[in-house]
Amino acid sequence: MIVRGYSLPQVQVAGVQMRLYPHQAAMLNEWDARDAFMLVTKTGSGKTRAVALPVLKRHESAVFVYPTKTLIADQARAIQELMRDERTAYQEWRAENANDKLGNEEYALVKVSADTLEDFRKAWRLPHKSQALLRLLQQDKRKLILINPDVLFLVLALRYGPASAQAISHLQAYKTVVFDEFHLYHGVELAHALFMIHLARSLGTFKRVVLLSATPSPEVTPHIDAIINPRQVDASAGVAQPIVGERIVAHDVDLLPLVATGNDVVETAKAKVLELASELRRLQTENSERNTTGDYVPCVVILNSVVNAIALEDALVAAGIDRCKIAPVRGLAARASRDVRGKLLVIGTSAIEVGIDFQADHLLFEAGDAASFMQRFGRIGRHRPGKAWLLCDQREAGALTSFGHEITRAILEERVSAIYPQQDARAWFVSTFGGVISVCAQAENFKRKITEDWSADRETRERINGWMDQTLSEYAGTLGLESKLRQARPKLKRSWFAHYCEIDSFRTSLPSQTVWDVTEKQRDREWNYEADVKTLLTRAERLWFNDRHKRLYVDGYGRWHYTWFAKSFDDQQELEGTILTTADYAEPEMQFIREGHLTSVSHVMHKPKHHIFVFARKGLKDFFDWRLTSFRCGSRGRYVVAFDGDALLLKEIYDRHCKESCRS
Numbered sequence: 001m002i003v004r005g006y007s008l009p010q011v012q013v014a015g016v017q018m019r020l021y022p023h024q025a026a027m028l029n030e031w032d033a034r035d036a037f038m039l040v041t042k043t044g045s046g047k048t049r050a051v052a053l054p055v056l057k058r059h060e061s062a063v064f065v066y067p068t069k070t071l072i073a074d075q076a077r078a079i080q081e082l083m084r085d086e087r088t089a090y091q092e093w094r095a096e097n098a099n100d101k102l103g104n105e106e107y108a109l110v111k112v113s114a115d116t117l118e119d120f121r122k123a124w125r126l127p128h129k130s131q132a133l134l135r136l137l138q139q140d141k142r143k144l145i146l147i148n149p150d151v152l153f154l155v156l157a158l159r160y161g162p163a164s165a166q167a168i169s170h171l172q173a174y175k176t177v178v179f180d181e182f183h184l185y186h187g188v189e190l191a192h193a194l195f196m197i198h199l200a201r202s203l204g205t206f207k208r209v210v211l212l213s214a215t216p217s218p219e220v221t222p223h224i225d226a227i228i229n230p231r232q233v234d235a236s237a238g239v240a241q242p243i244v245g246e247r248i249v250a251h252d253v254d255l256l257p258l259v260a261t262g263n264d265v266v267e268t269a270k271a272k273v274l275e276l277a278s279e280l281r282r283l284q285t286e287n288s289e290r291n292t293t294g295d296y297v298p299c300v301v302i303l304n305s306v307v308n309a310i311a312l313e314d315a316l317v318a319a320g321i322d323r324c325k326i327a328p329v330r331g332l333a334a335r336a337s338r339d340v341r342g343k344l345l346v347i348g349t350s351a352i353e354v355g356i357d358f359q360a361d362h363l364l365f366e367a368g369d370a371a372s373f374m375q376r377f378g379r380i381g382r383h384r385p386g387k388a389w390l391l392c393d394q395r396e397a398g399a400l401t402s403f404g405h406e407i408t409r410a411i412l413e414e415r416v417s418a419i420y421p422q423q424d425a426r427a428w429f430v431s432t433f434g435g436v437i438s439v440c441a442q443a444e445n446f447k448r449k450i451t452e453d454w455s456a457d458r459e460t461r462e463r464i465n466g467w468m469d470q471t472l473s474e475y476a477g478t479l480g481l482e483s484k485l486r487q488a489r490p491k492l493k494r495s496w497f498a499h500y501c502e503i504d505s506f507r508t509s510l511p512s513q514t515v516w517d518v519t520e521k522q523r524d525r526e527w528n529y530e531a532d533v534k535t536l537l538t539r540a541e542r543l544w545f546n547d548r549h550k551r552l553y554v555d556g557y558g559r560w561h562y563t564w565f566a567k568s569f570d571d572q573q574e575l576e577g578t579i580l581t582t583a584d585y586a587e588p589e590m591q592f593i594r595e596g597h598l599t600s601v602s603h604v605m606h607k608p609k610h611h612i613f614v615f616a617r618k619g620l621k622d623f624f625d626w627r628l629t630s631f632r633c634g635s636r637g638r639y640v641v642a643f644d645g646d647a648l649l650l651k652e653i654y655d656r657h658c659k660e661s662c663r664s
Contacts, residue, residue: 002406005251005381008045011241015057017086019245024050026237031058036228037210041235042409043378044357045249047212048078050233051178055144056088056107062176063145063206065152067184070329070351072111072146075180077295078357079109079144093136095119102141110136112147130163137170145174149185153192153506156199157442158449168203177206183213183220183371186627187426188438188645190220192506194227194430195439195475199446202471214378215371217425226478250409253381257397258364258389265391266308269301269364270315272389273345276362277321280344283361288342297327299362300346302353302376303391306330307539307557309347321345323523332517332531332557352379363388370420374413423625426649428656434648436476436484440492441504443472448501496581499610500644508645510534510629511604518542519556534629536601537563537592545600552600564593565633565641569615576616576639577654579647583610592631605643614647615639616654623653 010019013028020028023041030037031054039047055062064079066072076092083090090107091097098120102108112133120132133155137145155171158164177200185193200206209228224230260268273280280298287296303309309330317323327340329348340346346358353375363380365388367373373390380386390400399419403412429435447465476485491497503511512530520527528551535557536543542555567589569575582590582605590606591598605611615633618640624630628649630640642650 001255001400001403003253003255003377003381003412004406004408005248005253005385006409007246007248008235009243010245010247011239012244013241016053019247020053021046021050021235021247021249022239023233023235023237024053025239025241026233027051028054028057029239030231030233031208034231035208036230037208037233038216038224038230039210039212039233040216041214042249043214043375044382045214045235047214048075048180049082051176051210051212052079052082052144053086055176056083056086059106059142060175061139061143061145061173062178063147063152063171063174064178064180065147065149066180067149068351069113069115069148071181072113072148074357076109076111076146079146083107083109095123098123106142107144108141109144110146112136112145112151114151117151128161128163130160130167133160134163134166134170137167139170139173143174149179149189149193149196150506153196153442156196156203157445157504159445161449164449168205171200171205172203174206176208176210178210178212180212182211183216183425186217186424187429187649188435188508189506190223190425190427191430191435191438192442192508194223194479195442198227198475198478199442199471202474215374217427219427220425223427223430223479226480250378251381251383251385253377253385254387255377255400255412256387256389257400258391259394259397260391263393265303265366266311266315269303269312269391270319272364273299273301273316273321274319280362284342284344287359295340295357296359297340297343297346298360299344299364300348300352300358300360300379302348302350302363302365302379304349304366304368306332306349306535309349310557313347316345332535333520333525333529352376357382359383361386364391365389366391367420369423370413370417371423373416373420377412429649429652431479431481431484432652432655433484433487434652436481436488437491437497437500438504438508438645438648439475440472440485440488441497441501443468444492444497444501445504494579495583496579496612499581499583500612502609503611503644510643510646513552513601513604515540515552515554517554517556519554532629533601533604537561537594537599543599543601561594563595563631564637565631566591566593567641568634569639569641570635577614577651579612579614579651581610581612582606611643612647613641613643614650614654615641616650620650620653620657623657624649628653 008021010021011025013020013025024046027050039050041047066075088107089105090109091102091105093108093110117129117132121129124132126132154160155164155167160167197209258268258272276299283298313326313328325344327343327346329346329352353372358379360380363386365376367376377388380388403415447468450461450464476482510533512532513536514528515531516528538561539557540554541558545552567585587606591602618638621640628642628646630642633639633641
């Protein structure tokens with residue numbers, strides 16, 4: 001089946017070197033007249049340019065928020081290409097050149113994450129990362145800051161110690177904030193993102209807010225409208241400038257079903273890659289000289305499971321593919337291993353689908369829902385015609401072949417939406433008790449940090465605390481949550497709320513651990529990275545802690561290990577669906593047991609900090625997906641238990657569905 005590409009008209013705008021799509025011109029034309037935009041266009045249609053161009057032309061500084069480190073790196077390259085096209089002088093500020101003097105460049109481009117802050121701290125020999133953050137944000141030159149929401153969340157919650165207030169004052173010089181891939185925020189993260197925007201504006205930062213998405217959730221739109229009332233812009237935007245031409249946005253792609261033999265997606269993908277191997281080598285050779293940007297790779301494989309991605313890589317190496325020609329773009333891999341330059345093949349997971357721009361000729365992909373299908377399919381055909389195989393079952397293959405021999409991308413998206421489930425953005429969580437508790441924790445941490453870190457007198461602290469209470473009330477009023485806020489306020493004195501505040505982060509869920517992966521070392525790769533506790537408990541092989549090295553080691557990942565939470569709750573049925581804290585239970589009860597044994601991460605929900613949790617009958621698992629991390633507990637596995645942000649979500653799922661039906 002041929003999925004036809006499409007073109008968009010182009011216009012010429014005075015003072016701009018390149019031709020623009022209408023939606024790009026609309027953003028530039030209306031930039032000064034609006035304080036909020038929601039830009040919705042398909043993958044590869046130039047959303048980043050649409051927002052970065054008016055920033056450059058208005059000589060503004062701006063903050064760009066990206067949900068992953070990989071996307072930060074990818075979009076940094078895209079913005080640099082734009083600045084070169086528009087003849088805007090810039091310098092990328094990195095730890096490697098941190099001590100060089102900034103020259104006469106108009107802009108400095110800075111990537112900010114926990115890792116880069118540590119790199120800058122070391123380069124400048126500073127005692128704390130907060131001081132590095134201040135130096136990076138300081139407006140000694142116009143700057144484009146590319147940051148992840150985790151760091152921005154900590155800044156707005158005053159979690160960088162005494163430097164936090166100064167960091168916020170630096171942010172007041174940044175007129176615009178851009179949130180890319182906004183559809184990826186759901187549940188607790190969505191509540192956090194909305195309150196971050198509200199709080200930032202209340203603090204006098206970010207006079208203009210821009211949200212970008214290729215696949216927005218309709219359920220989120222009312223919340224966005226209430227918080228920022230954005231101007232909606234899409235590819236059909238009308239502009240005053242006359243059309244002077246058109247440009248191909250997406251090329252034709254041949255899309256074929258590839259049924260997983262015996263449901264073994266790894267073997268099926270392996271067989272197809274080996275079949276293509278000689279062609280991939282030819283393509284790599286032909287493109288090596290003209291691939292000046294370093295982002296060409298002949299083939300991209302996107303799988304749902306990180307363990308399957310690892311297994312596919314090892315299987316291909318065993319079959320004769322040189323490992324140094326494979327780039328893993330997934331979790332459970334170090335950043336340095338993800339460089340695609342000179343690679344024959346990229347094997348990855350959902351990390352690939354969020355805007356990372358490869359030049360590729362072949363794509364193999366799985367899809368679990370309609371949004372991921374379109375996001376992953378959008379990785380091919382962006383620069384040239386391509387060929388894609390959907391790794392699927394018989395049902396999906398039959399549906400795909402029923403589409404006919406030729407189809408437009410718009411119709412493909414409609415039919416995919418009818419076949420695959422729509423991922424619940426959990427926008428409803430924002431309006432629940434749990435959603436209000438999650439933003440109350442942000443507000444409470446703000447007030448606590450003022451008390452702990454500021455030398456302000458009592459009157460000043462009371463005035464600022466009152467301002468935060470008012471800001472929270474205004475947020476609740478904007479979204480119609482006044483009754484939920486009144487319900488939540490008495491609970492803020494509970495011990496579980498204090499413990500939730502201690503661990504509150506943008507992605508508040510199970511903690512991650514730094515691990516040293518022996519199998520990655522054997523693959524001649526950087527072998528330490530962050531791994532979430534659920535994956536370590538259920539998939540890690542030979543998980544152990546070395547007291548001498550003070551390191552947590554794993555020997556790769558493989559079969560599923562049955563993991564159980566020690567506390568049964570059989571004698572506490574009346575507390576089902578109630579927010580609890582691990583501080584009220586003995587440590588042995590708050591541990592994970594893997595196939596009858598404790599592991600080196602069994603204690604993480606009790607040390608070094610306490611955590612909140614909720615347990616409920618296992619029947620509720622029918623109402624949530626892989627994004628809510630839970631564990632079985634109780635006799636015969638009658639309950640599931642979730643922690644921290646997932647606990648708030650589980651409580652609301654419990655309350656949303658008939659409590660009696662869960663007991664059947």
